[in-house]
Amino acid sequence: MIPIEYHIDTSSFLNIIDNNKIIDFFFICSSMFQIKEEFLFNPKKYLDIYPQEQYDYLQKAIFDIAKHNINELWNENIDINKHFITFWFKNISDCCSDLHFDTSENDKDTITSILYLHDNYVSPTFLMLMQNGDDKYKLNDFFLSFPKKGRIITFNNKTLHGKFDMFCINQENFSIDNCKNNDRSLLVIKITKEKPKLIPVFDLNLLLYRLNSKQIDFNILLSDPDLYSYNVFNLNKLSNCKDIECPAKLFNSEIIYDAYINKPSFQLNIFKDYIIKNIDSHNFFHIIPSFDNDSNIVENTQSPDDDLLKQKKFNQRLIKSNFFNDIICDWIIFETEKYAQAEGWSTERHEFYPTTDIEIEKINSVFSFCTSVVISEIKSVIENSYKVTLEKINILDLFIVKYDETNQKSLDKHNDISTFTASILLNDNFNGCDVIYDDGFTVLQEKGQLIIHNKNHYHEVSPIINGIRYVLIFFIEII
Numbered sequence: 001m002i003p004i005e006y007h008i009d010t011s012s013f014l015n016i017i018d019n020n021k022i023i024d025f026f027f028i029c030s031s032m033f034q035i036k037e038e039f040l041f042n043p044k045k046y047l048d049i050y051p052q053e054q055y056d057y058l059q060k061a062i063f064d065i066a067k068h069n070i071n072e073l074w075n076e077n078i079d080i081n082k083h084f085i086t087f088w089f090k091n092i093s094d095c096c097s098d099l100h101f102d103t104s105e106n107d108k109d110t111i112t113s114i115l116y117l118h119d120n121y122v123s124p125t126f127l128m129l130m131q132n133g134d135d136k137y138k139l140n141d142f143f144l145s146f147p148k149k150g151r152i153i154t155f156n157n158k159t160l161h162g163k164f165d166m167f168c169i170n171q172e173n174f175s176i177d178n179c180k181n182n183d184r185s186l187l188v189i190k191i192t193k194e195k196p197k198l199i200p201v202f203d204l205n206l207l208l209y210r211l212n213s214k215q216i217d218f219n220i221l222l223s224d225p226d227l228y229s230y231n232v233f234n235l236n237k238l239s240n241c242k243d244i245e246c247p248a249k250l251f252n253s254e255i256i257y258d259a260y261i262n263k264p265s266f267q268l269n270i271f272k273d274y275i276i277k278n279i280d281s282h283n284f285f286h287i288i289p290s291f292d293n294d295s296n297i298v299e300n301t302q303s304p305d306d307d308l309l310k311q312k313k314f315n316q317r318l319i320k321s322n323f324f325n326d327i328i329c330d331w332i333i334f335e336t337e338k339y340a341q342a343e344g345w346s347t348e349r350h351e352f353y354p355t356t357d358i359e360i361e362k363i364n365s366v367f368s369f370c371t372s373v374v375i376s377e378i379k380s381v382i383e384n385s386y387k388v389t390l391e392k393i394n395i396l397d398l399f400i401v402k403y404d405e406t407n408q409k410s411l412d413k414h415n416d417i418s419t420f421t422a423s424i425l426l427n428d429n430f431n432g433c434d435v436i437y438d439d440g441f442t443v444l445q446e447k448g449q450l451i452i453h454n455k456n457h458y459h460e461v462s463p464i465i466n467g468i469r470y471v472l473i474f475f476i477e478i479i
């Protein structure tokens with residue numbers, strides 16, 4: 001079953017209630033529950049109306065959504081002996097991925113609906129269809145659903161799903177700290193054909209008691225019993241799913257497997273370039289992996305064209321200020337140190353001129369940023385500055401180096417192995433570490449500044465005096 005997206009009709013035909021306001025109130029309710037505080041919903045009183053009972057829009061929404069799903073997806077009428085409905089709220093999430101399946105005992109059919117209670121453009125729900133009994137992660141049928149208030153995404157228990165951070169940044173307020181603030185507020189409604197065990201039946205008084213103790217006026221939640229004969233929460237199917245083609249190598253099955261099994265603190269900003277321009281008009285995306293290898297990294301490892309470097313124009317080093325802004329620099333350091341906390345820095349990658357470094361390929365988020373954005377930018381800087389056209393380039397090495405007073409302090413004179421080297425300084429607040437070229441030219445690099453030199457340029461790095469220095473380095477081979 002392909003995930004289906006609905007939205008709740010916010011203009012009730014009765015014109016008595018404003019569904020938008022009620023969903024806003026559900027948002028407030030979401031903070032009244034503990035994490036994973038799941039309840040069994042008893043639909044009996046909603047099938048047989050008891051006028052003396054107290055009714056509420058929360059249970060009405062659950063009932064209307066569940067009834068709709070049972071009718072539409074199972075072609076059955078809601079039956080209290082056959083269909084079991086549970087629900088819970090979610091309003092905080094830890095960074096970052098939490099991919100999982102909603103399984104029920106004996107693998108009975110399950111339908112899950114997620115009702116988004118607010119908009120969130122940075123933390124989509126990832127959905128991936130699995131074949132029956134197939135635990136391989138095929139490169140097909142990925143979906144990303146961005147939370148939008150009043151939207152519902154519905155899927156079955158064969159769908160691997162969960163939070164899968166793409167950006168981990170807020171578009172308006174770009175900051176690494178927002179990584180912790182990309183919460184998604186949800187109401188989750190699950191329907192199974194197996195009676196769940198050890199789940200308490202929901203009692204409205206519990207919610208009212210909690211709201212009351214926080215001095216929150218809950219009158220908007222309470223409903224006129226007359227409304228129970230109507231579908232208050234009408235679901236309209238949305239069909240504006242946007243198909244997005246992405247190079248398959250940007251998103252391989254190992255990344256998903258890793259996110260599913262290891263639940264790492266993990267972001268994937270690979271899709272940013274493909275999706276960000278469509279977010280206003282769509283919030284549901286079908287990702288189609290494209291197997292044409294059009295990445296900037298090519299597998300060819302022919303020797304570089306040394307004749308190219310004999311041309312005088314390449315003796316000129318290139319310096320481009322503000323190649324990265326402060327935010328990008330800070331983010332790369334943040335991601336790198338986060339990785340380093342778990343895995344440490346390596347000191348043995350470069351045999352003759354040892355550096356304290358980390359291969360960027362190991363840091364998924366930064367790697368995807370480099371492959372999808374940075375490499376092509378560097379390529380065009382070289383092309384525009386030297387007035388050449390580079391047909392193909394190969395990245396021989398891509399790493400971040402850390403200089404400090406206790407580990408690597410300096411680097412002896414050497415030349416690099418690649419046709420061109422691009423280095424970007426990621427921070428300031430240190431002293432020392434001047435880049436000194438063989439011909440006496442010394443660079444006091446600025447934060448975010450890009451320097452490009454070639455393999456004829458011998459250079460060294462003077463000792464650090466204090467602080468820490470981070471540099472992102474690309475070894476670029478021209479083919």
Ligand SMILES: [Fe+2]
Pocket residue numbers: 100101102112161
């Ligand atoms: Fe789930």
Ligand SMILES: [Fe+2]
Pocket residue numbers: 414415416421459
């Ligand atoms: Fe170097």
